[in-house]
Amino acid sequence: xxxxxxxxSFAIALLIVSCQSKAGRVIGKWTVxxxxxxxxxxxxxxxxxxxxxxxxxxxxxxxxxxxTAFIEESKKETYSFEKDSFDIVRRGKSDVGSWKxxxxxxxxxxxxxxxxxxxxxxxxxxxxxxxxxSKKIAPESSVIYTLIKN
Numbered sequence: 001x002x003x004x005x006x007x008x009s010f011a012i013a014l015l016i017v018s019c020q021s022k023a024g025r026v027i028g029k030w031t032v033x034x035x036x037x038x039x040x041x042x043x044x045x046x047x048x049x050x051x052x053x054x055x056x057x058x059x060x061x062x063x064x065x066x067x068t069a070f071i072e073e074s075k076k077e078t079y080s081f082e083k084d085s086f087d088i089v090r091r092g093k094s095d096v097g098s099w100k101x102x103x104x105x106x107x108x109x110x111x112x113x114x115x116x117x118x119x120x121x122x123x124x125x126x127x128x129x130x131x132x133x134s135k136k137i138a139p140e141s142s143v144i145y146t147l148i149k150n
């Protein structure tokens with residue numbers, strides 16, 4: 001009898017967790033554990049179009065430094081989500097506003113208070129402890145953020 005009660009309790013708890021909406025699971029504090037750029041070589045190649053041969057090496061070195069700095073700075077970002085608001089710290093600045101997840105659970109929308117531009121992020125994967133987001137930066141490239149829940 002005790003085994004049946006324990007098994008039933010466990011099954012109910014599992015059902016509750018699995019039925020919890022993605023919107024409910026996003027609440028909490030997240031940190032960026034990984035950041036990458038898709039099709040990076042193609043993006044670099046396209047950025048080099050029109051650069052004179054005499055400046056190519058210098059431009060490439062500068063671009064590599066900017067990419068490395070962007071990725072390292074992105075890894076310092078923190079995302080805090082409450083029921084109806086967010087606070088994201090990026091590059092030393094706090095950005096606050098409200099957020100929504102699309103009805104099909106494929107997009108996360110950030111609506112900042114200070115800036116009227118809505119930021120749309122594709123949800124690649126989402127579990128209780130990890131959230132993987134994608135943001136288009138060029139027609140051929142996206143930034144992929146892997147967030148870990150604290």
